[in-house]
Amino acid sequence: MIDKSAVIHPSSIIEAGAVIGANVRIGPFCVIGGHVEIGEGTDIKSHVVINGHTRIGRDNQIYQFTSIGEVNQDLKYRGEPTQVIIGDRNLIRESVTIHRGTTQGGNITKIGNDNLLMINTHVAHDCIIGDRCIIANNGTLGGHVTLGDFVIIGGMSAVHQFCQIGSHVMVGGCSGVAQDVPPFVIAQGNHATPYGLNIEGLKRRGFAKEDLHAIRNAYKVLYRNGKTLEEAREEIGQLVADNNNPHVKLFSDFLENSAKSNRGIIR
Numbered sequence: 274m275i276d277k278s279a280v281i282h283p284s285s286i287i288e289a290g291a292v293i294g295a296n297v298r299i300g301p302f303c304v305i306g307g308h309v310e311i312g313e314g315t316d317i318k319s320h321v322v323i324n325g326h327t328r329i330g331r332d333n334q335i336y337q338f339t340s341i342g343e344v345n346q347d348l349k350y351r352g353e354p355t356q357v358i359i360g361d362r363n364l365i366r367e368s369v370t371i372h373r374g375t376t377q378g379g380n381i382t383k384i385g386n387d388n389l390l391m392i393n394t395h396v397a398h399d400c401i402i403g404d405r406c407i408i409a410n411n412g413t414l415g416g417h418v419t420l421g422d423f424v425i426i427g428g429m430s431a432v433h434q435f436c437q438i439g440s441h442v443m444v445g446g447c448s449g450v451a452q453d454v455p456p457f458v459i460a461q462g463n464h465a466t467p468y469g470l471n472i473e474g475l476k477r478r479g480f481a482k483e484d485l486h487a488i489r490n491a492y493k494v495l496y497r498n499g500k501t502l503e504e505a506r507e508e509i510g511q512l513v514a515d516n517n518n519p520h521v522k523l524f525s526d527f528l529e530n531s532a533k534s535n536r537g538i539i540r
Contacts, residue, residue, distance in 0.1 A: 282319075294331065308354075309342065312361070325373045326354050330361035330386070338368045345372035345382075345398035347416060353380075360386035360404075371396040378417050391428070403440065421456060423478065436536050439527045441478070443471045453531045453538045455495065456523050457488050460539055467496055467539050480520070487518040491525070496540065506532070 275281070275293040282301040287293065290307035297311050300319035305311070309323050312331035320337045323329070327342030335341070342357040344350065355374040358381055365371075369390045374381045378399030385404040390396070394408045397416040406420050409428035414420075418432045421440030430448040432438065439456030449463035457475065459468040470492055475485060491512060495505045506528045513522045531538050 276313075300337075306342070325357060327357040327359075327373070329359045330363075332361055333359065333363045333365065335365045336367045336369075339365055339370070341365075341369075341371045342373050343370070345375060345416075347375050347377075347398050349377060350375055350398070355380045355382075355398075357382045357384075359384045360388075362387045364389045366390060366394075367392045369394045369396075372398045374399045375416075385422075397434070409446065423474070425474070433536070435534065437527070437531060437534060440523065441471055441474060443474060450539075452536045453527075453534055455527050455531070455538060457492070457520075458539075465539055484518065484520050487512070487516060487521050488524065491521045495528075502528075502538070502540070 276295045278295045279293045279297040281287060281299045284301045285299050285303040287305045288307035291305045292310040294311055294313040296314045298316045300317060302319055303317055303321045306324040308326045310328045312329055314332040315329055317335045318337045321335055321339045323341045325342035353376050355376065357371055357373050363384060372382060375398050382396060382398055382400050384402045387405045388402060389407045391408060391410045393411045395413045397414055399417045400414050401419045403420055403422035405422055406424045408426045411429045412426045413431040415432055415434030417435045419437045423441045424438050425443045427444055427446030427448060429446055430444050432450040436450055437453045439454060441457045442454050443459045444450060444465060445461035448461055448465045450460060451464040454460045457470050459471050461468050470488060491509050494508045509525045509528060513525045
């Protein structure tokens, strides 16, 4: 079904069954598969392939030579009808690749709202990206990677499969992330190690002084006081119980969840 207000260049191929919303613009030489849904106001520039069971929200901008929803690179994949789901108002620049999920990884590769994926970003199968993230040029996410909200991945950086990166993290350019990165942390290097808190980023997002102080205290428990990881988890959990700060709880919850991961956390 194609909304009558959609503008589609005659050189593009729209397969039967595709759903194209109101005021969608599809430029020249695009291919849209029959199981694709594209939401209202999305602008697809040119030479874009969108395939598979893919659902894209409204008001996204997708630039040339991007490939979304294509067969993933997991050798276990056998053509199952797995998905890509993309939210609203994302800016997806040239030559980005976003692969469909796998049955082993939950069936879905999912991207939230208001993200910027710069040129040549690769989002592998079963990745989950939150809202307002930025992945700079040539950033690579391996399979099953999770990003929280407001994450920044520097250019030429790669994140190992199954890693979790917490909200408000900044990963410096040319880094190799091989372990989980707790919220609010700056990580840099290959393999990436912690370089303090992303204080400037938090200030720009309006964090109050008392919240910054609470986050600093949690960071010190984990990284500065010589405690084992288990001791740090317990003490940060007690900070949450004593002060009920939502940002420290985010930190604590991440550490608890990371305990179930086989990657460990950067220290």
